[in-house]
Amino acid sequence: MSNRYMLTLVGRDQPGIVARITAALYAAGANLGETSMIRLGSNFTVMMIVESETGDADLHTALQPVTESLQLVLHIDAIEAAFQQRPVPDACIVVYGADRAGIVAEVTGKAAAAGLNILDLESDIGGTEAEPLYILQIEGVASQGVDALEAALAPLRANGVRVDVRPIDTMIG
Amino acid sequence: MAVLEILVYPDERLRQDSLPVESFDAALQQRIENLEDTRLAGPGAVGIAAPQVGWFERVLIIDVSGRKKTTSHGRLVLVNPEITEWDGYAMGREGCLSVPDYTGNVVRAERIHLDAFDAGGKPLGFDMEGFEARAIQHELDHLDGLLFLDRLVSRRQDLFRRKVYKES
Numbered sequence: 001m002s003n004r005y006m007l008t009l010v011g012r013d014q015p016g017i018v019a020r021i022t023a024a025l026y027a028a029g030a031n032l033g034e035t036s037m038i039r040l041g042s043n044f045t046v047m048m049i050v051e052s053e054t055g056d057a058d059l060h061t062a063l064q065p066v067t068e069s070l071q072l073v074l075h076i077d078a079i080e081a082a083f084q085q086r087p088v089p090d091a092c093i094v095v096y097g098a099d100r101a102g103i104v105a106e107v108t109g110k111a112a113a114a115g116l117n118i119l120d121l122e123s124d125i126g127g128t129e130a131e132p133l134y135i136l137q138i139e140g141v142a143s144q145g146v147d148a149l150e151a152a153l154a155p156l157r158a159n160g161v162r163v164d165v166r167p168i169d170t171m172i173g
Numbered sequence: 174m175a176v177l178e179i180l181v182y183p184d185e186r187l188r189q190d191s192l193p194v195e196s197f198d199a200a201l202q203q204r205i206e207n208l209e210d211t212r213l214a215g216p217g218a219v220g221i222a223a224p225q226v227g228w229f230e231r232v233l234i235i236d237v238s239g240r241k242k243t244t245s246h247g248r249l250v251l252v253n254p255e256i257t258e259w260d261g262y263a264m265g266r267e268g269c270l271s272v273p274d275y276t277g278n279v280v281r282a283e284r285i286h287l288d289a290f291d292a293g294g295k296p297l298g299f300d301m302e303g304f305e306a307r308a309i310q311h312e313l314d315h316l317d318g319l320l321f322l323d324r325l326v327s328r329r330q331d332l333f334r335r336k337v338y339k340e341s
């Protein structure tokens with residue numbers, strides 16, 4: 001009976017991080033499930049679900065040489081072992097505009113009130129230093145429908161923010 | 174009514190080419206019926222291709238007519254289908270009965286022209302677009318041993334894909 005863990009690793013980005021982490025886990029007999037690995041600013045962030053016959057102390061031991069030499073922060077949580085069917089996103093929101101305090105809270109607050117369960121959110125800042133451009137992309141399940149989401153977010157457009165709400169039509173065949 | 178077992182990747186049989194149908198006989202009609210029963214028993218599939226049930230001939234069924242705001246030719250049984258024209262491209266999300274619990278972005282032609290035969294051997298021709306054209310391209314791939322996994326593009330890549338709203 002194997003156990004499941006959520007591993008979080010964060011540190012300054014440098015070549016070989018992913019290879020060294022995953023090699024150490026493989027050598028320890030752990031299996032990777034869903035993972036998200038992405039560079040944020042100058043940091044590299046890794047979150048992954050790992051299955052292992054061993055305990056979390058063994059995972060710590062297995063990763064220690066890597067976390068020490070690359071100076072990564074490691075966190076391990078035991079998580080529920082039950083297999084769960086993944087929810088399929090049916091709505092996508094793209095927001096962009098001049099960088100502005102509170103925009104993520106505003107968008108996600110209105111979206112939550114209109115029934116959106118967020119599955120994936122990423123935001124980025126582009127443009128120039130003088131005129132930064134804020135870009136936000138969200139995917140989720142619109143439990144009250146895409147039209148309700150659109151109606152809830154429409155008022156944001158009055159403030160010069162571009163908001164695009166659209167269905168994600170998944171073709172199953 | 175017969176609901177057949179759906180082959181699930183990594184079953185290598187999904188990788189083989191399917192052969193053209195040679196005779197439009199009673200056996201073909203029975204197999205088409207079983208294919209349709211299997212599609213309807215699945216979780217919300219708008220299409221199915223014969224090789225997904227281990228039948229390696231060029232037959233597919235699609236029906237996108239149950240979807241709102243979708244241009245459609247209704248339920249179509251298509252034998253020896255062939256796309257003869259492609260136009261434009263669009264990113265869209267796909268899943269597959271043969272690849273459970275995973276969906277991904279795939280680029281497909283926005284509009285196609287399709288030639289095929291019906292179950293009785295009568296020639297058909299359709300101009301298709303959007304979701305229906307996507308379904309056809311997905312199913313036709315099955316006939317050539319391809320899965321949507323072979324055409325995946327990043328999920329983080331469809332920014333500014335469609336209309337943007339003019340500020341009023």
Ligand SMILES: [Zn+2]
Pocket residue numbers: 172173268269270271311312315
């Ligand atoms: Zn498929």
